[in-house]
Amino acid sequence: MADTAETFDEGSLIARAKAGDDTAFTELLTRYERKIYRLAKNITQNDEDAEDVMQEAFLKAYSHLDNFQGNSKFYTWIVRIAVNESLMKLRKRKSDKLVSLDEQVDTGEDLVPREIAVWEDNPEAQYSQEELRGILDKSVESLAPIFRSVFVLRDIEDLSTEETAEALGISIPAVKSRLLRARLQLREKLTRFFRRKGGNVLAFL
């Protein structure tokens, strides 16, 4: 099906939405709803919260469209709104320090790998789409929120380091340190599924 939304560039859609053309806003929504829903679900890890976040994010974006400056991308702007909503939900559910997003952990001791094994050449191919999604979702879910939120923004939603720092209200070194830990932890988890069967550590040599 041809998507008419794709035929408009984003700048003109935003200009039209700002000028009061509601169909233009609905097109923007259609463009980003999947990603915003995925983001909300990945950060909150709760279906009900993710639905609320998604709804609130788009309603707020609609109501505050006048505040949107053309100098950032619309996607980055709505991501920031959705991240804020998601973090509020997390804080409501968990009163502990898990959500203190600026605590610094940097001893380096936690970086030491436990699993060192080469992967199959095309590890995804061994699983159905649904199985693979399940493995990836479960692995992200098991990360602590401070690592998870950084990984979600950087490596799933593809924001830059700077955009991630801004959206989460943390420093750039904190983004980098958490991203490294998140990536290494996920690597360990995925290795259990993707390791080359019957191979040994040096099989690649």
Next chain:
Amino acid sequence: MLSCKDFLKELSDYLDESTSPGAKAELDQHLKECPNCWVVADTTKKTIQVYRGTEPRAVPDRLKFRLLAALESRMKARQKNC
């Protein structure tokens, strides 16, 4: 020579290609000499790729309807105010 711990500290920046040229040369060298770090670097790179390659799921219909209904009532309210 770089230790494995020093290598791992730089791994994220290395994979994002945001290290300085001097640091990159040192990290490249470590990878050539250290099979363990080679495996960790390779599988971390693949970890990122497998997540980046995943398409988002469709939004459930029920949620989409709820959102559009809420949005529509805001849109009507705005038109009245204009």
